[in-house]
Amino acid sequence: MTELVAPSSINLSTPPSTPKPDSQSDGKSDFEYSTFAITSLKLLLMVLASIVSTYHSLLSSDPLLTMPVAAIESLILLLSHSPSSTISETLSLLAHYTSILKSSVANPIALSAGTDLFQRYLISSLQSPQPTYPGNRGGRARGGDTTDDFQAIRHHLISNGRLFAARAKEARSQIAHVARQFIGDGTTVLTYGSSRVVGAVLDAALKSDTCFKLVYVCDTTTTSTDMPPTLPSPSRELPIAIIPPSAVAHALSQVSMVMLGAEGVVENGGIISGMGTYQLGVLAKAAGKPVYVCAESHKFVRIFPLSQADVGGVGLQFSESAAKGQRKGSETDEKRRIDYTPPELITALITESGVHTPESVSEELIKIWY
Amino acid sequence: MNTEVPPMGQENAAAGSTPEKVKETISSSKAKGTPKLGEDLKEPELSKAELKKRSKAEKAARRAKEKQEKATIGQPDVPNHTQQDQTIAPEPNMRNPASGAPGTKQQKRRRSSTANPQRQIPIRTLEPPAPTVTPAPKKDNKNVALFSHLYGHSRRSTMAGAGKDIHPAVAVLGLKMSHYIICGSNARCVAMLLAFIRVIESYSTPPGNSLPRHLTTHLSSQIEYLVSCRPLSVSMGNAIRWLKVKISEVDPDKPEENAKQDLCEGIDGFIQERITVAGQAIATSATERIQDGDVILTFAKSSTIHQTLEKALHHGKRFKVIVADSRPLFEGKALARQLANLGIQVQYCLLHAISHVIKEATKVLLGAHAMTSNGRLYSRCGTALVAMTAKEAHLPVIICCESVKFSDRVALDSIVLNEVAPPDELLDSDEAGSPLSQWKDTPNLQLLNLMYDLTPADYINMVITEYGSLPPSSVPVVHSLSMNT
Numbered sequence: 142m143t144e145l146v147a148p149s150s151i152n153l154s155t156p157p158s159t160p161k162p163d164s165q166s167d168g169k170s171d172f173e174y175s176t177f178a179i180t181s182l183k184l185l186l187m188v189l190a191s192i193v194s195t196y197h198s199l200l201s202s203d204p205l206l207t208m209p210v211a212a213i214e215s216l217i218l219l220l221s222h223s224p225s226s227t228i229s230e231t232l233s234l235l236a237h238y239t240s241i242l243k244s245s246v247a248n249p250i251a252l253s254a255g256t257d258l259f260q261r262y263l264i265s266s267l268q269s270p271q272p273t274y275p276g277n278r279g280g281r282a283r284g285g286d287t288t289d290d291f292q293a294i295r296h297h298l299i300s301n302g303r304l305f306a307a308r309a310k311e312a313r314s315q316i317a318h319v320a321r322q323f324i325g326d327g328t329t330v331l332t333y334g335s336s337r338v339v340g341a342v343l344d345a346a347l348k349s350d351t352c353f354k355l356v357y358v359c360d361t362t363t364t365s366t367d368m369p370p371t372l373p374s375p376s377r378e379l380p381i382a383i384i385p386p387s388a389v390a391h392a393l394s395q396v397s398m399v400m401l402g403a404e405g406v407v408e409n410g411g412i413i414s415g416m417g418t419y420q421l422g423v424l425a426k427a428a429g430k431p432v433y434v435c436a437e438s439h440k441f442v443r444i445f446p447l448s449q450a451d452v453g454g455v456g457l458q459f460s461e462s463a464a465k466g467q468r469k470g471s472e473t474d475e476k477r478r479i480d481y482t483p484p485e486l487i488t489a490l491i492t493e494s495g496v497h498t499p500e501s502v503s504e505e506l507i508k509i510w511y
Numbered sequence: 512m513n514t515e516v517p518p519m520g521q522e523n524a525a526a527g528s529t530p531e532k533v534k535e536t537i538s539s540s541k542a543k544g545t546p547k548l549g550e551d552l553k554e555p556e557l558s559k560a561e562l563k564k565r566s567k568a569e570k571a572a573r574r575a576k577e578k579q580e581k582a583t584i585g586q587p588d589v590p591n592h593t594q595q596d597q598t599i600a601p602e603p604n605m606r607n608p609a610s611g612a613p614g615t616k617q618q619k620r621r622r623s624s625t626a627n628p629q630r631q632i633p634i635r636t637l638e639p640p641a642p643t644v645t646p647a648p649k650k651d652n653k654n655v656a657l658f659s660h661l662y663g664h665s666r667r668s669t670m671a672g673a674g675k676d677i678h679p680a681v682a683v684l685g686l687k688m689s690h691y692i693i694c695g696s697n698a699r700c701v702a703m704l705l706a707f708i709r710v711i712e713s714y715s716t717p718p719g720n721s722l723p724r725h726l727t728t729h730l731s732s733q734i735e736y737l738v739s740c741r742p743l744s745v746s747m748g749n750a751i752r753w754l755k756v757k758i759s760e761v762d763p764d765k766p767e768e769n770a771k772q773d774l775c776e777g778i779d780g781f782i783q784e785r786i787t788v789a790g791q792a793i794a795t796s797a798t799e800r801i802q803d804g805d806v807i808l809t810f811a812k813s814s815t816i817h818q819t820l821e822k823a824l825h826h827g828k829r830f831k832v833i834v835a836d837s838r839p840l841f842e843g844k845a846l847a848r849q850l851a852n853l854g855i856q857v858q859y860c861l862l863h864a865i866s867h868v869i870k871e872a873t874k875v876l877l878g879a880h881a882m883t884s885n886g887r888l889y890s891r892c893g894t895a896l897v898a899m900t901a902k903e904a905h906l907p908v909i910i911c912c913e914s915v916k917f918s919d920r921v922a923l924d925s926i927v928l929n930e931v932a933p934p935d936e937l938l939d940s941d942e943a944g945s946p947l948s949q950w951k952d953t954p955n956l957q958l959l960n961l962m963y964d965l966t967p968a969d970y971i972n973m974v975i976t977e978y979g980s981l982p983p984s985s986v987p988v989v990h991s992l993s994m995n996t
Contacts, residue, residue: 409973409982445980447800447874447907447972484982500984507978507988 209255251404254442312437312493317345328397333358335369336402338435393428410484410499422486431488680709685740700746745881789913789977794818805830812842813878815911837862875901879912886968886983898970917990925965934958
């Protein structure tokens with residue numbers, strides 16, 4: 142019953158270095174346990190330093206890699222190098238690194254979508270095959286072959302995880318295939334942010350010889366107003382207009398649709414995305430333009446924000462002096478980089494499994510979790 | 512009551528032109544009425560309440576007769592023994608759907624404007640009006656016609672007439688429910704299941720029967736009695752459905768003692784899992800939604816909301832609570848008192864002040880009687896108003912509801928699916944001089960005491976269940992999930 146309640150938080154609190162109480166029952170002496178604890182502690186420190194850097198190096202090495210997938214890949218790397226010998230140890234190790242990873246970034250929502258899903262995926266894949274496997278109790282006491290058993294599970298787990306990451310990457314091209322049908326000849330697409338999925342969709346539409354125009358809303362809080370590398374660059378086939386966010390309402394009348402990416406898709410079908418997406422959604426709704434969100438289903442995350450404050454935003458920072466230049470660079474600004482767009486403002490979500498209404502996100506999530 | 516037939520005959524004779532048609536309509540609508548009156552058929556002797564009602568009705572009719580001296584027909588319609596029949600009597604022109612009871616007011620207005628006020632002029636009917644029929648709803652139908660399908664039978668308030676196989680625990684429970692001593696979806700469901708444990712414990716299969724087959728019918732009669740006290744809640748319905756499946760799965764070869772013990776343990780487990788633990792789980796996740804400085808608005812009383820607020824307090828959250836309440840049950844008083852005793856700052860108001868207090872509130876937490884499959888909330892009358900006001904004020908509306916309260920029914924309005932409580936509950940019992948005290952004798956006055964209303968899914972932001980927090984659109988998914996496990 143408790144597992145039903147808050148599955149994301151089950152394992153988070155268990156530190157991985159503690160020997161499991163149930164493993165006390167098998168024949169090992171206390172001494173062996175203390176050495177075991179020490180070695181795992183060493184390794185812990187080692188990987189602790191590396192998990193975050195692994196994650197960042199993965200992200201920087203491949204510009205097309207999204208945060209959830211990078212998180213999943215670094216967790217798989219970690220698992221393949223970790224000396225864990227029981228299932229529950231593996232899981233608690235995983236949960237621990239997940240929390241380290243989450244605390245290392247300013248905005249853990251997109252990341253947690255991937256890590257939670259991976260954790261869930263592992264649990265279910267461990268539960269489904271041979272039930273004799275998870276031999277925490279009694280398993281190791283039986284003899285040497287159970288250790289091989291566990292190695293087999295571990296291998297299965299890691300290879301399954303790889304498959305998972307591979308599938309997650311594949312999803313983007315599938316979305317592009319579905320979403321390009323929304324872009325017809327003569328349409329004008331407005332987009333914002335540097336979504337890789339939207340980039341892939343636009344590329345796919347260009348490749349299928351669709352004639353359309355693009356309006357790109359640039360982010361004025363950063364110094365550069367260039368197009369992000371993830372989106373196609375202007376060409377004869379694709380004329381692009383770059384407008385500041387202040388011109389969105391003005392430009393919307395000439396736009397046929399708004400196409401956005403997302404960092405996370407939340408339980409009620411709303412999205413969490415770069416700051417400014419919400420107001421874009423409000424404007425598009427007011428102008429009666431459809432808003433399509435392209436997101437892989439591994440971005441679905443089991444959180445349910447009720448307001449902007451629930452996505453980790455900080456309250457308004459009032460300033461009593463008229464000094465300039467205070468607006469940028471503060472740590473709070475970094476945290477407020479994202480906002481929450483409620484489901485009412487979203488026409489449809491385009492995922493690799495098809496086009497969904499915002500309402501059906503919850504259903505998809507329930508399918509994954511139960 | 513041998514006067515019952517003659518007046519009808521007289522009426523028919525008076526109607527003259529189309530006696531057969533009138534008869535036809537009466538009989539057909541009577542036939543229509545009978546299925547609803549299933550209880551009357553099952554209970555040949557009338558309960559005290561019904562006898563009382565009948566004599567009251569007779570009295571009223573007599574008074575009305577004296578009043579209306581102008582009436583050409585000697586005898587006004589004598590009240591028939593069921594309420595359904597009463598609806599027929601004053602309206603010979605049942606064919607006209609527009610002149611059904613909801614239109615009586617309108618009809619009267621039209622009638623008074625015509626030259627001959629004595630004559631009822633049927634609207635939109637081709638047949639010439641029966642010349643001498645006086646409409647004379649001398650004995651008003653006190654059932655609101657729009658909700659006539661909900662009246663069914665009057666609520667049992669005594670044990671008289673209960674079948675001999677009704678278990679004492681069930682008999683007592685029925686009365687407690689009828690008098691709102693046990694009230695609230697969860698409380699009623701738990702109390703019913705506990706009573707059923709007693710029933711099963713004292714049950715022994717009669718010779719020649721098998722437990723799985725006979726116990727179900729035995730329980731059905733208990734359930735029937737409970738229904739006659741007060742209609743079942745959705746949670747009770749779900750629990751009964753589960754229990755009947757459980758009973759039918761019992762191996763007939765199993766020794767009776769073991770089978771009974773298994774069933775009782777199963778029921779205990781059901782209460783534990785679906786209500787107790789589910790409630791705790793909901794309280795835990797709902798507590799996370801309460802932040803320091805919040806002002807929580809709630810309506811009436813929900814055990815889950817009480818649990819949530821209590822838990823939030825224990826977690827050190829600092830918040831205020833506004834309890835909105837309404838007549839006639841004033842359930843919110845109990846909640847306000849309990850919360851105040853815990854040390855929470857509570858503001859109590861009635862429903863009419865809602866648009867005022869909503870300005871201070873930051874979140875709305877509501878309990879549920881049931882959630883329908885289209886994501887609508889079926890809860891105490893007045894909830895929809897609170898949710899609508901909150902939506903208007905852009906406040907998040909959070910429903911705390913165990914999955915046992917989810918229903919596979921779809922409801923679009925609160926007319927089709929509802930419960931009508933005795934209208935006398937609307938009167939102030941302590942005020943003898945209440946202007947409504949004579950409402951039964953006041954013509955053209957009907958009282959309607961609805962128990963529930965339906966809140967559209969648009970007004971609901973979140974439903975917290977033991978499966979997590981969901982948008983209302985996920986109710987059917989969780990319902991099927993919870994019924995399969």
